[in-house]
Amino acid sequence: MSYEAIRLDIDSSSHVATITLNRPDKLNSFTRAMHQELGAALDQVETSGTRALVLTGAGRGFCAGQDLGDLDFTPGAMTDLGAVIDEYFNPLIRRLQALAFPVIAAVNGTAAGAGANLALACDLVLAARSASFIQAFVKIGLVPDSGGTWFLPQRVGMARALGLAITGDKLSADKAESWGLIWQVLEDAEVAPAAARLATQLAQQPTRAIAAIKQAMRAGTTQTLAQQLDLERDLQRELGASHDYAEGVQAFIEKRAPRFEGR
Structure with missing residues (x-):
């Protein structure tokens, strides 16, 4: 276009x-x-x-x-x-x-x-x-x-x-x-x-995690601490099953730069 x-x-x-x-x-x-x-x-x-x-x-x-x-x-x-x-x-x-x-x-x-x-x-x-x-x-x-x-x-x-x-x-x-x-x-x-x-x-960063950070920070302006703790837990659970988390941990263990894909 x-x-x-x-x-x-x-x-x-x-x-x-x-x-x-x-x-x-x-x-x-x-x-x-x-x-x-x-x-x-x-x-x-x-x-x-x-x-x-x-x-x-x-x-x-x-x-x-x-x-x-x-x-x-x-x-x-x-x-x-x-x-x-x-x-x-x-x-x-x-x-x-x-x-x-x-x-x-x-x-x-x-x-x-x-x-x-x-x-x-x-x-x-x-x-x-x-x-x-x-x-x-x-x-x-x-x-x-x-x-x-x-x-x-x-x-x-x-x-x-x-x-x-x-x-x-x-x-x-x-x-x-x-x-x-x-x-x-x-x-x-x-x-x-x-x-x-x-x-x-x-x-080049884990953009899925960046999106979650944006979501959590903005939610924190209107939520209680209890609600925010629950949101952090849920986002962390989701990200903990992601490719980028596995890659980040593996790169840390292998002492190399991670190759994030945003997934």
Whole structure:
């Protein structure tokens, strides 16, 4: 399938896929067509044997959120924002969170509105030092969506989450890292190669275990300790019967590097 609003690259040798949001003249803001292309690309990624995914943006920005030009502001016929969220943004966030392999956001510039929360929906966020994160919703009378009201309090605490959401102030990449909002800040020119190296490294790891780690960590935000202990037990039982567990133990005994297959 050919794409216009995104670029898709799948490296079969490293099992790494890269999706680049490709509307640089609009800071890679979302339209319905872009959502549809991104969904199709994720379908392709999931059936390609990919074991790690990098999500980034073309040009000087990562993603500016919703393209307001794709909405109708005609009095009496304004676009139902809830319908747009329900049809496009929420399924995308749920899908990214549920992918059975690691997802890395390489934030190369502004990540604003839903674009900021798109990055936070990935498992690890690498950001250029010049990048920034903006919960811009309040500037036009809206509430953070695409998981913003869930991601922010968990990562930076309620006081900082409310501050970011209520003021809509720009948060620098350095401060985002120091607050624990993202994983790592790098010099601008190093973000793309560092994301590629990390994805290649993670693609060689036991990705089935990584998927279980993601599941357990996220479940822990809403479950009791007793429920979490039971989940850990169940996941460990399942992983204990996997090829990768047997390979990891054998490699340890033989003092060699393991050859994980994600099964």
